[in-house]
Amino acid sequence: MLSKERNERLTRVGKGTPLGELLRRYWYPIAFAHELDDWPVKKVRLLGEDLVLYRDGSGNLGLLHELCPHRRASLVYGPVEEVGIRCGYHGWLFDHTGRCLEQPAEPKEATFKERVTTTAYRVEELGGMLWAYLGPEPAPLLPRYDVFVMDGLRDVGHCVLPVNFMQIMENAVDPTHVEWLHGRYFRFLQERTGAKAGRTFQGRHVKIAFDVFEHGIIKRRLLEGQTEEDDDWKVGHPLVFPYMMRVGGGGAHQMQIRVPIDDETTWFVLYTCHDPGGVELPPHGDRLVTYEIPWLDERGNHIVDYIEGQDIMAWVTQGRIADRTKEHLGKGDAGIAVLRRLVFENIAKVERGEDPLGVIRDPAKNVRIDLPCERNKFGAGDDFIVEWIEGGFARYSPQKDDILALYRRAQEARKVGVGA
């Protein structure tokens, strides 16, 4: 149980709130880069702020307050120019720094435009995504986590969920849910429907542990039949503070991204990079392969016959902002307590004027940030990846067959390698 005041402090992401100020010290993905190739303007909402993202004719990326400072029409419905974006209503023109360059209906000699600016935020591109920084200057570096810079077959599922992002983050430090939500419940569905439950998600947890490190919290699990030498315990995988989780196994490298759109809405992105090793990767263009994953059926019920659909069910049914004054945490929820405490500690750091956990300013430390992540997931070897693709969100991928073929080739190559 948590008091109402602390629940608010833990979940509110808006400007001026304690958590909102902490979250404004980090970069967030707001779009896939190819979206602006298809149409150069996109409406974006991040941390409760309504914004317009665009790329102008000179290639400048702009992220401005959505409403025009003139009479507050939306800039989303305006033309981009060689430099800047123009309000569709009366033609005021703004550049990516927020300066007003033109006010066509005003007298030529007027200096009115020099006195008008709009809010402008930084945008950078990394891993085929566009990232925004809404915090105070000087901005920290956009972290180059391994998944975003490594080679591999990229595959990105995503959806927008009606839920506060902290509920999803709490799931990232909740190892035991795997054996129940993805184990027992999946088996229950299998017994009654055609659903196919993965065998590798059934292991019983013997112990779990959480270690705070420079990028967040490393989560470890020891399953029945395993020893402390197994990857799941020895290596584990991290919650990347404050809004991501690095997972994977068997050649799949994934960042689960939970972008706080506002207090009650989250953009959930499963950014995956497949590289089983030992085989040549198929050529891929600059465009990321992205697709929306469904989570409600036509009758409005949760789709629960795949891993992430089960997770989404749990997060969403907790309520848009879970009422933590009514919860009952036990020993198995130790990771949740650690995460919440870390949020409070880092809110205080920001209030003292310090950089919070995971903020990077040294370019030498940002060439490529390799995060610890188990490879032999659940001790399941090659079985893991097949079950993970067939029983997870990647079953909706337009390139699912290519991904499976890649792993098959890698397995065959390994067999040949061993025989040779």
Next chain:
Amino acid sequence: MPERPELPVVEYRGTPSPEPNGRSRRRSADRPAAAPGEYVWATPTSGQLGVPFSFCPGCGASVEGPTAFVQELWVSQESVFHVWCPACGFVGNVVPVHRMIGHEAVEGG
């Protein structure tokens, strides 16, 4: 496995009681104190959110405000309060003891 004894459910009292030395206890208005010698438990049945202490064990600063972190977890028969104090940085678990137990039976053992 032997049955565990039921915990006593102790209700909160509405008015703060004086400390033995006559000074009134310092408590926030929204959390009434128990009488001296009574436990202040938040139990599954009491439906109460109660933290049976007001100050940091490390430095004595108040941990009642929302900037401090106090999270209750139920572990077996006990309530464990995971605490972080913003004044001194103390991190720890506070466990009120209502009955000293030597060891806990290992499940299935």
